[in-house]
Amino acid sequence: MTKLVGFFTNLVQNPRRRNITLGVIVLLVGSIILKPLMSSPHVSLAAEPLLEHGPAWFTNALLTTLIVDIILIVLALMTRASLKEGVPSGLANVMEMVIEALYTLLENVAGKNAKRFFPIAMTIFFFVIVSNYSGLIPGVGSIGIYHGAEKEEGGHSLVIEEKVAAADETAAFSLFAAEEEGHAKFVPLLRAPSADLNVTFALALITMIMVQYYGISALGGKYFKKFFNFGGKGFMGAIFGVVGILELISEIAKIISFAFRLFGNIFAGEVLLAVMAFLVAFLLPMPFYGLELFVGFIQAFVFMMLAVVFFSTAMVGHDDHH
Amino acid sequence: MGEVLGQLGISGPLLLSQIVNFVILMVLLRLFLYQPVLNMLEKRKERIAQSLKDVERSSNAAAEAEKERAKILEEARREATEVRAQSARDAERIAQEIRSRADTEATDIRMKAQADAEAQVQTVMAEAKKQVADLAITATEQLLGRELQNRDEQERFVNEYLALQSGSGK
Numbered sequence: 218m219t220k221l222v223g224f225f226t227n228l229v230q231n232p233r234r235r236n237i238t239l240g241v242i243v244l245l246v247g248s249i250i251l252k253p254l255m256s257s258p259h260v261s262l263a264a265e266p267l268l269e270h271g272p273a274w275f276t277n278a279l280l281t282t283l284i285v286d287i288i289l290i291v292l293a294l295m296t297r298a299s300l301k302e303g304v305p306s307g308l309a310n311v312m313e314m315v316i317e318a319l320y321t322l323l324e325n326v327a328g329k330n331a332k333r334f335f336p337i338a339m340t341i342f343f344f345v346i347v348s349n350y351s352g353l354i355p356g357v358g359s360i361g362i363y364h365g366a367e368k369e370e371g372g373h374s375l376v377i378e379e380k381v382a383a384a385d386e387t388a389a390f391s392l393f394a395a396e397e398e399g400h401a402k403f404v405p406l407l408r409a410p411s412a413d414l415n416v417t418f419a420l421a422l423i424t425m426i427m428v429q430y431y432g433i434s435a436l437g438g439k440y441f442k443k444f445f446n447f448g449g450k451g452f453m454g455a456i457f458g459v460v461g462i463l464e465l466i467s468e469i470a471k472i473i474s475f476a477f478r479l480f481g482n483i484f485a486g487e488v489l490l491a492v493m494a495f496l497v498a499f500l501l502p503m504p505f506y507g508l509e510l511f512v513g514f515i516q517a518f519v520f521m522m523l524a525v526v527f528f529s530t531a532m533v534g535h536d537d538h539h
Numbered sequence: 540m541g542e543v544l545g546q547l548g549i550s551g552p553l554l555l556s557q558i559v560n561f562v563i564l565m566v567l568l569r570l571f572l573y574q575p576v577l578n579m580l581e582k583r584k585e586r587i588a589q590s591l592k593d594v595e596r597s598s599n600a601a602a603e604a605e606k607e608r609a610k611i612l613e614e615a616r617r618e619a620t621e622v623r624a625q626s627a628r629d630a631e632r633i634a635q636e637i638r639s640r641a642d643t644e645a646t647d648i649r650m651k652a653q654a655d656a657e658a659q660v661q662t663v664m665a666e667a668k669k670q671v672a673d674l675a676i677t678a679t680e681q682l683l684g685r686e687l688q689n690r691d692e693q694e695r696f697v698n699e700y701l702a703l704q705s706g707s708g709k
Contacts, residue, residue: 263548274552282557286564293572300579302586309576316576336573340565410557414549419557 244499251498256403258491259358262484264413265404269364277405278413281357285347285410319521326522327529330431334528337427341420342521345411345479349513352409352487353506361405411483411516414476421475424524425468432531439534471527475520482516668705672697 228238264278292312299309319339323331351357410416432440442448444465446457486509493502544550675697 262546264553274550274556276548276553279553279556282560286560289564290567290571293568297571297575300575302579302582305579305583309579312572313576313580316573317580320577335577336565336569339573340561340568343568344561344564413553414547415553416557418549419554419561422554423558423561 241500245497248498248500255495255498258488258495259361259403259405260488260491264408264415267362267404267406269362276413277361277408278410278416281351281407282348282410282413282416284407285344285351288347289343323525326525330529330532333431334525337423338521338525338528341424341524342517345420345520346514346517348410348416349483349516350510351407352412352483353490353509353513357407357409358405358487358491360407361403363401364404365401409483409487411479412487414480417476417480418472420479420520421472424475424520424527425472427524428468428471428527428531431528435532436534440531475523479516479520482512486512664705668698668701672701 228234264276266273267275267277267280292308296309296312299307300313301309305313316339319342320331320335323335323338327334429440432443444461446461447454448457486505490502490505490509493505672694676693679693
């Protein structure tokens with residue numbers, strides 16, 4: 218009890234702790250004051266078209282994808298420019314470290330095939346991690362455009378119903394105040410590519426297509442025996458046939474699991490952050506930001522590792538196991 | 540099915556564009572990033588191996604040189620010792636020579652001096668004898684008061700006597 222009292226008196230008396238306490242209180246009070254001014258978090262399962270009357274394919278996720286591409290290519294060019302024979306330094310040093318670490322990892326997993334898998338695995342990692350982190354930059358998902366009411370019926374997106382009401386609340390603070398009368402729709406300018414199913418499905422499809430490609434290139438026609446095995450006789454033949462069907466289904470399941478794992482993690486993280494920021498504007502989102510940084514890295518790593526593992530298992534024939 | 544996909548935001552053109560995007564990105568990154576960096580890593584690895592080899596070689600050379608140096612030093616030391624010993628021996632020998640020569644010379648000088656002195660003594664003695672003989676004869680003449688007839692006889696006699704004297708006196 219006295220310990221507790223001592224803790225609280227220390228909070229007030231110790232100048233440094235007093236400042237921290239004061240700061241926390243100010244931020245929390247600020248959160249409460251800001252609360253009525255905030256629109257409820259914008260949650261949309263699908264990426265939305267940016268231009269109200271423009272093409273449907275020009276979504277915010279596509280724009281962000283292009284930005285991520287540019288970031289990666291610029292990074293690559295800068296790295297290439299700073300590469301030198303002597304002692305590595307700066308950006309080249311960091312990139313060399315990352316690339317060497319992942320290459321070593323790949324060699325451990327895939328052995329002699331590491332060189333073959335490297336470009337695709339490395340690109341998956343870089344693209345996914347930058348995509349994941351792009352969603353964590355303040356402003357991504359919160360800066361956007363209000364579309365007029367007439368677009369609302371388009372049904373391209375799954376906007377939560379409160380969104381409309383919330384948009385009304387923010388009317389006074391919006392540049393697009395004039396449009397607020399008829400249920401305006403908020404469309405963020407940018408959206409993390411990993412939070413768009415098109416992107417994650419594209420990655421998953423590429424990965425699984427490459428799995429088939431590597432399997433066929435390593436085993437030839439024997440690769441298909443995995444799916445269509447009529448070698449057995451009688452009862453065993455039936456078992457092999459069923460197993461083949463299961464294999465076929467599992468290949469498709471892998472595509473879906475790849476796509477939804479990445480999408481689910483990143484999309485859920487963004488929703489989580491948005492909701493936390495909505496509940497208490499300051500302080501509360503901080504630990505979740507740390508969590509999302511971790512998740513962003515882990516998801517990129519997991520996607521890459523699974524891809525490499527599937528590649529290498531596809532290149533090993535089933536007969537090799539027996 | 541199409542309804543669900545639409546609600547999830549999945550559309551054929553977007554999916555295709557993302558696939559194409561990824562493939563292009565992969566090709567570009569491979570060209571701009573992976574190949575240069577991996578080449579550089581490979582080159583650096585080779586260089587490090589090379590320089591390690593060089594270091595080993597140069598350290599070997601250094602050890603060799605050190606051994607050579609020690610050998611030369613040892614040789615020089617031995618030679619110096621030899622030279623010193625030789626010179627000491629030479630000096631000893633020369634000193635010996637000088638000493639022996641001095642000795643002989645001294646002996647010679649002494650011998651000559653002795654001989655000279657002896658000769659002188661001989662001369663003086665002979666002189667003295669002669670004078671003594673003369674004196675004796677004179678004294679005898681005077682003593683006898685007469686001159687001896689045969690002077691030559693006298694003289695011989697005295698000489699004989701003196702010789703006898705000196706022979707026993709010695």
